[in-house]
Amino acid sequence: MANVVDVQGVRKVYNRDSLEIVVLDGITLLVPEGEFVALMGPSGSGKTTLLNLIAGIDRPTSGRVTVAGTDVARLSESALARWRSRTVGFIFQFYNLIPVLTALENVQLPLLLAPLSRKERRERALTALRIVGLEDRSAHYPRQLSGGQEQRVAIARAIVADPKVLVADEPTGDLDARSAEEILTLMETLNRDFKKTIVMVTHDPRAAQRAHAQKHLDKGVLTA
Amino acid sequence: MALPIGYNVRNLVVRWKVALLAVGGIGLVVMVFVVLLAMASGFRIALGATGAGENGIVVQRGSGSELTSYFSREQGNLIAVDSRIARGSDGQPLASPEIVIVANLPHRVDGQPTNVTIRGVTSRAFEVRRNIAIAEGRRFTPGLNEVVVGRRIRDRIRGLDLGSSITVQRRAWQVVGVFTADGSAFESEVWGDFDVMGPAFLRGGGQNSLTVRLGDPATLKDFDRDLQANPQMQVEMHQERQYYADQAGPVARSLLILAGFVSIVMGIGAVFGAMNTMYAIVAARTREIGTLRALGFSRRSILLAFLIESAFLALVGGVVGCLLAFPMNGFTTATGQTASFSEIAFAFRVTPPDLLRGLLFALAMGVLGGLLPARRASRLPITVALREA
Ligand SMILES: Nc1ncnc2c1ncn2[C@@H]1O[C@H](COP(=O)(O)OP(=O)(O)OP(=O)(O)O)[C@@H](O)[C@H]1O
Ligand SMILES: [Mg+2]
Numbered sequence: 001m002a003n004v005v006d007v008q009g010v011r012k013v014y015n016r017d018s019l020e021i022v023v024l025d026g027i028t029l030l031v032p033e034g035e036f037v038a039l040m041g042p043s044g045s046g047k048t049t050l051l052n053l054i055a056g057i058d059r060p061t062s063g064r065v066t067v068a069g070t071d072v073a074r075l076s077e078s079a080l081a082r083w084r085s086r087t088v089g090f091i092f093q094f095y096n097l098i099p100v101l102t103a104l105e106n107v108q109l110p111l112l113l114a115p116l117s118r119k120e121r122r123e124r125a126l127t128a129l130r131i132v133g134l135e136d137r138s139a140h141y142p143r144q145l146s147g148g149q150e151q152r153v154a155i156a157r158a159i160v161a162d163p164k165v166l167v168a169d170e171p172t173g174d175l176d177a178r179s180a181e182e183i184l185t186l187m188e189t190l191n192r193d194f195k196k197t198i199v200m201v202t203h204d205p206r207a208a209q210r211a212h213a214q215k216h217l218d219k220g221v222l223t224a
Numbered sequence: 225m226a227l228p229i230g231y232n233v234r235n236l237v238v239r240w241k242v243a244l245l246a247v248g249g250i251g252l253v254v255m256v257f258v259v260l261l262a263m264a265s266g267f268r269i270a271l272g273a274t275g276a277g278e279n280g281i282v283v284q285r286g287s288g289s290e291l292t293s294y295f296s297r298e299q300g301n302l303i304a305v306d307s308r309i310a311r312g313s314d315g316q317p318l319a320s321p322e323i324v325i326v327a328n329l330p331h332r333v334d335g336q337p338t339n340v341t342i343r344g345v346t347s348r349a350f351e352v353r354r355n356i357a358i359a360e361g362r363r364f365t366p367g368l369n370e371v372v373v374g375r376r377i378r379d380r381i382r383g384l385d386l387g388s389s390i391t392v393q394r395r396a397w398q399v400v401g402v403f404t405a406d407g408s409a410f411e412s413e414v415w416g417d418f419d420v421m422g423p424a425f426l427r428g429g430g431q432n433s434l435t436v437r438l439g440d441p442a443t444l445k446d447f448d449r450d451l452q453a454n455p456q457m458q459v460e461m462h463q464e465r466q467y468y469a470d471q472a473g474p475v476a477r478s479l480l481i482l483a484g485f486v487s488i489v490m491g492i493g494a495v496f497g498a499m500n501t502m503y504a505i506v507a508a509r510t511r512e513i514g515t516l517r518a519l520g521f522s523r524r525s526i527l528l529a530f531l532i533e534s535a536f537l538a539l540v541g542g543v544v545g546c547l548l549a550f551p552m553n554g555f556t557t558a559t560g561q562t563a564s565f566s567e568i569a570f571a572f573r574v575t576p577p578d579l580l581r582g583l584l585f586a587l588a589m590g591v592l593g594g595l596l597p598a599r600r601a602s603r604l605p606i607t608v609a610l611r612e613a
Contacts, residue, residue, distance in 0.1 A: 049607075057518050057606040078522050085520025092610070096515040100234035112227070113520045157519075 002069075004164055004197045005031035005054055010063030012049055012220075023049045025220040027063070033164075036191040036198045038208035041217035047201040048169055050217065054199055055088050055167045056080050068164045085113040089158030089196070091168035095150040097142040103129065103153045104138035110161040128156035131194075132186060148179030155186060159196070166190065168200040172207050184210045226525045227516070232533040235505070236540075242504050246534075247541040249497035250589050253490040254545025254582045259552050260483030261578040268469075268476045270570035274408035275464030278441045279352060282434040285452065285460045289471065290324045290432045297321065299457055300434045308447050310439040312351055318437035320349040321418060323427045327392045330382045340377060341413045342392060344421030352437050356410065361386050361401035366417050369424075372401035374411035376556065376569035384414070395424055409468060412568045435464055491589055494541075498593025502534050506601040513601050514609025523602040530598035531591060538590020542583040549582070550574055 012024040023046045031037050039047050052058040053065050056072045065072045068087050075083055090096075097106045107125040116124070129135045132152040142150055151171060158166055168187070172180035184207055190196045200211060208214050216223040236243050275281070282303055287293035304319035312318050323344040328337040347366065350356050364370035371390075378384045389398040397416060405411050422428045438444060441463070448461040462470075506513070513526055553574040 052607050055518070057610075078524075081517070081520045081522050084518065090515075090518050092515070094511075096511060096610075098231070098512060098515070100231065100238055109516070110519050 002033055003030045003066075004033045004035075004068055005029065005199065006064075006066040007050075007054065008064045008066075010050075010053060010060040010065060012046070012053065012058075013061045023220055024053075024060070027220075027222055029215065029222060031197060031199060033197055034191070034195050035213060036188070036211045037200065038211035038214045039199060039201045039217060040203070040205075040208055040214060043203075045217040046220045047217050051167050051169055051199060051201050054165070055090065056084050082113070085110055086161060087163050087165060089161070089163040089166040091151070091155055091158050091166060091171045093170040093173040095142070095147075095154040095174075097150055097154055097157075099142050101141075102138065103134060103140050103142070103145070103156075106142070106153055107138075107156045107160050109157060114161060125156070125160055128160040129153070131159065131190075132156045146179070147175050148182055151175065151179070151183050152186065155183070155190070159190060159194070164197060166196050166198045168198065170201055170203060172202065172204060180204070180207065227521065227529045229532065232529060232536055235509070236533060236537060239505060239508070242501055242508075243537055243540075246494075246498040246501035246537050246590075246593070247544060249494040250538050250541030250586050251544035251548065253487060253494040253589070254542045254586050255548040256490060257483060257487040257585055258546055258549035258574060258578050258582040259572070260479065260486060261581060262549065262552055262572040262574040263557070264476050264479040264483060265575045265578055266570045266573040267479060267568075269573050270407055270568065271409050271471065271476075272465070272469050273355075273406050274410060274468035275435075275466075276353065276355075276437075277463060277465050278438055279464035280436050280438055280444050280447060280461045281464045281467050282436065282451065282459050282461050283432070283467075285458050290322075291326065293432050294427075294430050295457070295459055296430050299459065300431050303434060303451070303457075303459070304436070306447070308439055308443045310437045312348075316348075318348065318352050320345060320352040320435045321431040322349065322433050322435060323418060323422055323425065323430075324432045325392075325421075325425050325427070327390075327414075329384075329390060329392075332380050332382050335382065338381060340381060342371075342421070342425075343413050343415045344418040344425070344427075345415050346418045349415070349435070352435050353405070353410070355406045355408070357404050359402050359404050361399075364400055364415070364417055367420060368417070369395060369397050369420060370400045371397045371414050371416040372403050373399055373414045375402055375404050376407075376411040377413065378402055379556070380569055390414075393425055407571065409568045409570075487585065491585070495589050495593045498534060498538060498590055499597060501537070502530065502594050502597035503600070505533070506530060506597045509601075510604065510609050510612040513604055514606050514612065517604075517606045518610065527598045527602035530601050531594050534594025534598065535587055535590040538586045538593070539583065541590075542586025545586065546579050546582050 007027055007029040010024055010027045014021040014023060027050060041047050053060055054067060059073055070083060104125050107128050108121050111121040111124060126135060129138055132155050134149060134152050137145060172183050187198060188210060191198050202208050283290060283293035284295050300321045304317045309317045309319055325342050326339050327342050329340045331338045359375060364372055373384045383390045384399055386399055386402060389396045444463055451457060451459050451461055552572045555572045556569055
């Protein structure tokens with residue numbers, strides 16, 4: 001199977017007050033299509049940084065990041081934005097739903113960037129909400145939902161445009177054990193039944209267990 | 225594609241406390257702006273309605289106002305027989321010789337001496353000017369020390385009520401009528417009999433002006449040229465309406481300059497207020513901006529979203545300002561700064577163009593104040609924005 005994520009010799013260096021901070025130091029990572037990978041490592045080891053590079057919201061200092069066949073660094077700012085809206089689904093630790101939009105409107109957001117009619121947008125968003133089991137909450141605002149429900153709405157938003165890759169940065173980090181369990185089950189389903197390739201950063205060993213593969217980052221280097 | 229407008233509106237509703245600062249600031253500025261415009265509009269309307277387009281007014285050549293103009297009755301009579309002047313039903317020319325003086329009368333509220341224009345007219349004046357109407361009482365009787373007073377000045381000066389009398393040049397004048405004149409500056413005058421007032425005010429044998437109705441208004445230019453070419457006379461003719469409008473010019477202009485100056489100074493403050501508000505709004509929504517960008521919204525759509533939000537905020541302020549200014553419509557005030565040095569009462573006129581200007585001014589303040597914050601929002605690196613708590 002082809003590699004959906006292909007990271008080759010990537011370095012990421014930040015310059016802070018004439019000080020060079022090497023966050024990623026020669027990372028090579030291959031994620032085959034349909035894989036569910038957990039990225040682990042101590043705080044500050046560069047997990048989020050690596051995930052951001054894969055998701056196309058950051059650019060490497062050197063090396064190459066190819067996702068779904070596209071060399072991310074070659075795209076212009078606006079082309080990259082369009083590419084993200086079609087290719088990558090984002091799941092955040094704190095859900096990042098827009099508070100003034102309802103669940104349905106939140107889920108519809110990525111579809112505003114696609115050439116769809118109002119009706120199609122609405123139907124697709126409802127389908128996505130049905131997949132995460134929250135169709136009956138479509139008119140609710142984020143503050144009217146529990147943390148676990150919010151994260152499920154966020155997952156519906158991540159899958160609504162049918163992207164190839166889902167990136168999740170500590171998706172269960174802010175949830176109680178039961179909600180975390182539900183979210184992980186949902187992600188497994190997305191991976192198994194909907195063939196989504198998932199890269200998930202997590203601190204939680206139990207969460208990492210649910211993935212097919214575990215990678216460890218330490219001081220900017222992949223260890224396993 | 226841009227974010228839906230509802231997104232901006234709802235965000236402002238949720239953050240109304242922050243928004244209030246900008247709305248209030250802009251609202252206040254727009255109110256002051258519209259009120260000043262309404263003042264200028266009212267003044268212009270009052271003086272623009274003074275006099276008719278079909279009338280000509282003859283004054284001494286080079287005199288700045290009727291007060292400083294003077295020519296003899298013989299000259300006036302000679303002009304009046306010109307065939308270009310329309311005739312009344314009695315076959316006599318529609319020509320109104322008038323004398324004008326300024327009297328010092330006590331203000332109704334504080335008794336302060338106030339300049340009031342007193343005009344001596346013949347009964348012809350009511351024919352030459354079509355818009356003079358007696359609202360209360362009757363016209364003055366020729367030969368008697370009687371006057372009729374304009375509606376506006378009656379409300380502002382002591383002793384101008386129907387039946388009471390005023391003293392001008394050591395003579396008592398009884399008020400027998402109140403007249404209207406379409407809100408024009410004539411409503412700020414007191415009119416009496418030409419033949420009584422002439423000798424009383426030491427203007428016997430002469431007059432300040434001669435207002436005539438032209439048979440064809442297009443002949444005015446030729447008429448004026450003939451008058452100016454006549455070596456026997458020292459007079460010139462103007463269109464009556466233009467003549468009075470020109471007297472208003474400097475005042476209306478200085479009001480507009482005042483409106484511009486005050487509004488710009490206050491507007492700068494309001495722009496900074498709006499900017500502050502928008503920076504606070506952007507700061508509070510940094511992570512949200514990062515999220516939207518990650519989802520694929522372009523920098524431009526973020527810039528646009530915050531500009532729209534700022535513009536909308538300002539527009540709400542503009543509407544508030546217009547609503548606050550509107551009660552001033554019809555409010556009557558006076559200014560003593562005209563060329564004739566008389567008090568002219570006029571009503572504030574909040575005209576639709578004034579309101580539109582107020583809203584556009586608000587919009588401009590909103591866009592200006594929103595520009596930098598919106599730019600900041602659109603330029604945040606996504607990874608940094610997402611890191612925000
Ligand atoms: N914009 C930046 N400028 C400077 N340094 C940065 C920037 N972004 C990240 N860093 C640094 O890079 C390092 C790695 O950060 P990163 O967020 O990738 O770690 P992480 O493994 O996700 O940590 P955590 O588990 O706490 O989320 C940290 O030391 C961080 O301070
Ligand atoms: Mg992290």
